[in-house]
Amino acid sequence: MSAKDIGGVAPAAWLALGGLVVVVAVPFVAIVLQAIFPAIGMGSFAKPFSLLGATLADPRLLRMTGNTVLLGTCVVIASALLAIPLGVARALYRVPFAPVWDVLLLVPFMIPPYIATLGWIMTLQPHGYLEQLFGFNLAPVLFSLFGMTLVMTFNTFPVVYFAVSRTVEAVGARYADVGRVFGATPARAFWRITLPLSAPGLAASLLLVFAAAIEEYGTPAALGRRAGFDVLVTGIDTRVGDWPIDLPGAATLSLLLVALSLAAFLLQRWILTRRSYQTVSGKPQNGDKRPLGYFTLPVLALFGVVAFLSTGVPMLAILSTALSRTISGGLALDNLTLDNFAAVFGNSAGALGALANSLTLGVATALLTGLIGVVSAYVVVKTRMRGRALIDIMTVLPNALPGIVVAVGLILAWNMPGLPFTPYNTGFILLLAYCCILLPQTARYATAAFVQIGDNLEAAARVFGATGAVAFRRILIPLVFPSLASAMLLVFALASRELVASVVVAPVGMQTIATFIWRQFEQGSVGLGMAMAFVTIVLTTLLPLVCLRLLSRKSLIKE
Amino acid sequence: MSKKIDQDADAVSAHDLALHYGDTIVLKGIDLSLSRGRTLALLGPSGCGKTTLLRLVAGLLQPTRGTVRIAGQPVADARTGLFAPPERRNLGMVFQDYALWPHLTVGGNVSFPLEMRGVARAERAARTMRALRRVGLEAYVDRRPSDLSGGQQQRVAIARAIVAEPRLILFDEPLSNLDRELRENMVGELAGLIAELRLTAIYVTHDHAEALTLADEVAVMRAGEIAQLAAPDDLVARPASAEVADFLRLGGTARLSWRSGTWFLAGSDHAVAHEAAPSRGREAQVLLPLAAVALSGPSHKALPARVVRSQFRGDGHLATVVLAGSPDVELQLLSAARLRPGEQIGLSIDPGRIRWFGEESHSTQEKKVVTC
Amino acid sequence: MLKSIKGLVTGAVSTLLLAGVAHADITVYTAGPQSLIDKLAEGFTTETGVKVNVFQATTGKVMARIEAEAANPVVDVLISASWDTATDFAKRGWLVPYASPNAEKVPAFLKTETAVAQGVSALGIAWNTKSGTTKPAEWADLTKSEFKDLVNIPDPAQSGSSFELTAALAGQDDFKLFKDLKENGAVIAGANAEALNPVLQGAKAAVFGAVDYITFGSKAKGESIDVIFPESGTVIAPRPVMILNWSKNQDEAKKFVDYMLSDAGQTLVAKTFLMPARSDIPADRPLIADLKLLSYDAAAVQGKRKETLQQVSDIFGAD
CATH class of the missing domain: 3.40.190.10 (Periplasmic binding protein-like II)
Incomplete structure (x- = not known):
């Protein structure tokens, strides 16, 4: 290709490539090697493929794979049923208190899934909070595929809700009204115009939910095991966590999981490339929204119920447990205590250290994924460089890598003998793990943002005397910053509560929020764990919101 | 083509400039030069390569072959691999989509080129205001571009292009996103600005009126090549080919054949001209300019024709007609009265005003209705 | 704003670096309670000046880590919750034989050549x-x-x-x-x-x-x-303490085992409601003999x- 890029790209490309190799490729390759060479941990390439057959021949494998797909599919369907009506109502109608609902539906993101699950268990099991308050329990519902689906749906449906409300809002304002001018009733305009145009965004968000569901650990572990419902992730955890350890088997299962996720993402790509419309460029206009009329109360009730179930129940369960002197004391005034919170802020068991570690790591992860994500997205969207498809794949790949796989891969890769330096056993290994797991978030947002930016904005900067680097910093970064900032705040929240990888790779002597909570649970201090969880959720919800508010006040972000 | 021997006198020149994307040839080998203080228009339909040529000069693309020089200095040379990035070419540019940075104020946009050149803050502010004053927008310095109308945005883009007094300004269809009235006003303003500031400019457009109004020289481009490079008057008086004439809408083009001492419209009995044209063979390609075609009374010498469409043009009605029996040949004429589509009329052609093309010109059988 | 980000980054980097392992210290992997190992480490450091780096998790997770680290192990002392580990690791030849002078009062069935119980649940x-x-x-x-x-x-x-x-x-x-x-x-x-x-x-x-x-x-x-x-x-589940043969700090590791079996160490064990390994340390709970x-x-x-x-x-x- 002779129309080469005009300079200024090479450093960006190298930065992207270097970052991606360290963050994504290294652990992934280590996992692949482990699956093939069972003794790679000892630095030996002996007996390749010797254990692959045994793992794949395990009859339970088929059941685990089937269960994984089944659970993912159920969560996708449930999320769609829950989120689409809410998203559409939010997008097209004047829903009272809309910003409040948005914040409330954002909170489930911030509740670590394993905590939410525990909250549900403590609410619904016999003598749980529900029974203590109303005299009945729903235990049979909870410990089943249905219960798992429900708990996981409440955790992931906001992805779909926000995707639907954004795209439908843009499409509805611009195209559905045109349909109505040409004689379509509102319902027909919705079915014939709005829905088809929103389909790619909807599909993308649903596949994201699928990927998240099949690599979720906490809920299947807590609810599924009792229902005899094994999935690949719990299978991997068993192989990594039960003596004797079977790392090659875990690696093989991981690759199977990767294949499933990858299939989902290829499907999403295929849908997006086949039917992608530039609809997001139009500014959504609030003025166009219609009143709900008779439906005001039902819609409000729906929002209220969903917000209560997804945010209220887990948060109340967490708070009640944190405020209880003893679990067996139940919901009683004389059992009320602030001791657990006092213990957190009194640095009991290193609680404050864990908070500081996690918040620091969260900020560092957000900055690093922001940098790699924005540079990779730039190379992929704005250049014609060779090998940019590879960069694109590497930014998507971690979506398919469960945290535990990343963690094992990182240990394998960075604990090889003879490395001149290694991040292993320092906080940097956690940073690498978080960056790998969360990189797709920033990369995806940045990609979408770059697609929206006309090529001439950068060209103009170059013509008017800016070098490639200056144009990137002065023009492109500020333009993608609103999207990037939201993604980075999300990364911050997710990184600061990451559990699975943290438990496996946390350096000796270093606690994070999640390992702290997990440890308290393991040692019977459920209340202390829950107090920490509550503090964390409040922090990770409030800090990003405050940041966004500050940024929008400085008019760095519109909306 | 007025190619200068002294390269240093040229503000910009290109030699054998070509660009291929794989097997697709976008530019075939362009030679051109432009003296300081003059304006060159690149005129042509969509996909003719004019914007590509402009982006090669800007440094937004690298040539596959050939060289570009600005002020005598080579800035791109495919053979040596020399390539100066855009920021080192000291240019100004106005983009079709304005390309104003939405996150900067109007003032921030305009002062950006000065900032990149390291101009001190106070001087920057003064020059920014001067440039904005020139386009009549000094009151908008603190506004966001998105608060402005399309015409105002384009004025900001122009202010940004001239503020650093670059040695060359590139215009990439700057007015095509504006409505007609605004466009016509802006052409006048731009012409004034170019003359007043003695700008050296390359102006890409698909609008022949803009090109002929603004430029000292016009390069008509077609399929990756320059079909004709000439001053506007020359271009109108002596289009090099039927395609050029067609594109400039100078009138209708037709093929004539020489039969028994008379030029007939090819494939018909309509006699058009009588004088012999010995240097040409028995076939000729001609332009029948507006001025050559007139309505005539119903005399026996009149050519019978049917009106296809008619459009008001300010100084009369521009009618497109076909001669009876030759539906492929469309002629144009100016009529004081409105002619209705389908109306039968008689035409007279002034042979003295016919523009004869060389035999080498292509057939016009393939109708080229320029739509861009 | 930029300054505060810079500050954060610098802070982050230094925190992460400080979390690293300095080499004169010993590294203990334990499946026992975090509070116990924290106190043991604190007491040991006060007494000897040797810093203790701790990784605490379930037995399974601790094993997974040792397995994954097999090529380049960092653990000096391992406290498992399962006696099995001691048997298995001894068979693999991964353990250093050590008889702590403080282990005299530990009943014979709670010690081998290469392992000794910290406590018993x-x-x-x-x-x-x-x-x-x-x-x-x-x-x-x-x-x-x-x-x-x-x-x-x-x-x-x-x-x-x-x-x-x-x-x-x-x-x-x-x-x-x-x-x-x-x-x-x-x-x-x-x-x-x-x-x-x-x-x-x-x-x-x-x-x-x-x-x-x-x-x-x-x-x-x-x-x-x-x-x-x-x-x-x-x-009962005796919780074996082992010194790994790849340890570069075996002297310090042995001192740690000594401390753990000292009066002070065993009292800390008793306070977490584990039965102390030494039969002469009292505990506020039923003991093996009961x-x-x-x-x-x-x-x-x-x-x-x-x-x-x-x-x-x-x-x-x-x-």
Whole structure:
């Protein structure tokens, strides 16, 4: 290709490539090697493929794979049923208190899934909070595929809700009204115009939910095991966590999981490339929204119920447990205590250290994924460089890598003998793990943002005397910053509560929020764990919101 | 083509400039030069390569072959691999989509080129205001571009292009996103600005009126090549080919054949001209300019024709007609009265005003209705 | 704004770096309680000046880490919750023989050439005193109808001591007890804490084979819970301490073992409601001498681990 890029790209490309190799490729390759060479941990390439057959021949494998797909599919369907009506109502109608609902539906993101699950268990099991308050329990519902689906749906449906409300809002304002001018009733305009145009965004968000569901650990572990419902992730955890350890088997299962996720993402790509419309460029206009009329109360009730179930129940369960002197004391005034919170802020068991570690790591992860994500997205969207498809794949790949796989891969890769330096056993290994797991978030947002930016904005900067680097910093970064900032705040929240990888790779002597909570649970201090969880959720919800508010006040972000 | 021997006198020149994307040839080998203080228009339909040529000069693309020089200095040379990035070419540019940075104020946009050149803050502010004053927008310095109308945005883009007094300004269809009235006003303003500031400019457009109004020289481009490079008057008086004439809408083009001492419209009995044209063979390609075609009374010498469409043009009605029996040949004429589509009329052609093309010109059988 | 980001980054980097391992220290991996190892480490550092880096997790996670690190191990001292580990690692030749002078008062069955117990936990019935059920005295009491659907069993696949109890009891009556438990609606419910938590809230009345020290800890915090050690016998889980042969700090590691077995160290062990390994240290709980132990052939039981687990999962598997 002779129309080469005009300079200024090479450093960006190298930065992207270097970052991606360290963050994504290294652990992934280590996992692949482990699956093939069972003794790679000892630095030996002996007996390749010797254990692959045994793992794949395990009859339970088929059941685990089937269960994984089944659970993912159920969560996708449930999320769609829950989120689409809410998203559409939010997008097209004047829903009272809309910003409040948005914040409330954002909170489930911030509740670590394993905590939410525990909250549900403590609410619904016999003598749980529900029974203590109303005299009945729903235990049979909870410990089943249905219960798992429900708990996981409440955790992931906001992805779909926000995707639907954004795209439908843009499409509805611009195209559905045109349909109505040409004689379509509102319902027909919705079915014939709005829905088809929103389909790619909807599909993308649903596949994201699928990927998240099949690599979720906490809920299947807590609810599924009792229902005899094994999935690949719990299978991997068993192989990594039960003596004797079977790392090659875990690696093989991981690759199977990767294949499933990858299939989902290829499907999403295929849908997006086949039917992608530039609809997001139009500014959504609030003025166009219609009143709900008779439906005001039902819609409000729906929002209220969903917000209560997804945010209220887990948060109340967490708070009640944190405020209880003893679990067996139940919901009683004389059992009320602030001791657990006092213990957190009194640095009991290193609680404050864990908070500081996690918040620091969260900020560092957000900055690093922001940098790699924005540079990779730039190379992929704005250049014609060779090998940019590879960069694109590497930014998507971690979506398919469960945290535990990343963690094992990182240990394998960075604990090889003879490395001149290694991040292993320092906080940097956690940073690498978080960056790998969360990189797709920033990369995806940045990609979408770059697609929206006309090529001439950068060209103009170059013509008017800016070098490639200056144009990137002065023009492109500020333009993608609103999207990037939201993604980075999300990364911050997710990184600061990451559990699975943290438990496996946390350096000796270093606690994070999640390992702290997990440890308290393991040692019977459920209340202390829950107090920490509550503090964390409040922090990770409030800090990003405050940041966004500050940024929008400085008019760095519109909306 | 007025190619200068002294390269240093040229503000910009290109030699054998070509660009291929794989097997697709976008530019075939362009030679051109432009003296300081003059304006060159690149005129042509969509996909003719004019914007590509402009982006090669800007440094937004690298040539596959050939060289570009600005002020005598080579800035791109495919053979040596020399390539100066855009920021080192000291240019100004106005983009079709304005390309104003939405996150900067109007003032921030305009002062950006000065900032990149390291101009001190106070001087920057003064020059920014001067440039904005020139386009009549000094009151908008603190506004966001998105608060402005399309015409105002384009004025900001122009202010940004001239503020650093670059040695060359590139215009990439700057007015095509504006409505007609605004466009016509802006052409006048731009012409004034170019003359007043003695700008050296390359102006890409698909609008022949803009090109002929603004430029000292016009390069008509077609399929990756320059079909004709000439001053506007020359271009109108002596289009090099039927395609050029067609594109400039100078009138209708037709093929004539020489039969028994008379030029007939090819494939018909309509006699058009009588004088012999010995240097040409028995076939000729001609332009029948507006001025050559007139309505005539119903005399026996009149050519019978049917009106296809008619459009008001300010100084009369521009009618497109076909001669009876030759539906492929469309002629144009100016009529004081409105002619209705389908109306039968008689035409007279002034042979003295016919523009004869060389035999080498292509057939016009393939109708080229320029739509861009 | 930019400055504060820079500050954050610098802070982050320095925090991360400080978390690294300095090389004169020792690294301890422990499956024991975090609070215990924290106090032991603190006391040891005060006494010797040697810093202790701690990684605390379940036995399974600790093993996974050692396995993954096999090519470049960093652990000096390992405290497992399962004696099995000591046997297995000794067989692999990974352990350094060491007889601590402080180990004299440790009974012979709690030490080998290469390992010595830090403390001992036992399994018992954890029973919610407010559950409205009769206080059980025997394992078999949990098959009574008043415990219908109210019994949790820690997963023997996830807990070493739970496996030994299962194997020992199953060996006595060929799984009849477990079949009866299943009949009575008992469920296998994750690792120890996961099994205990529902009992605290009252969702279940009892844990069949709960790790005693966690339950004693909960009781001390005021939970309405008690531990019963059945007359018919139970199993104990000595928690072996080992020094790995790849350790570059073996002298410090030995000092750590010494400290752990010192009066101060063993008192700390006793305070977490574990039975101290040394018989001369008092503890506020029943000691080994007070318990009746099931007799079984540990080696044979471990040899049939896979089969036993399969049978358990066949009995308790999803219907």
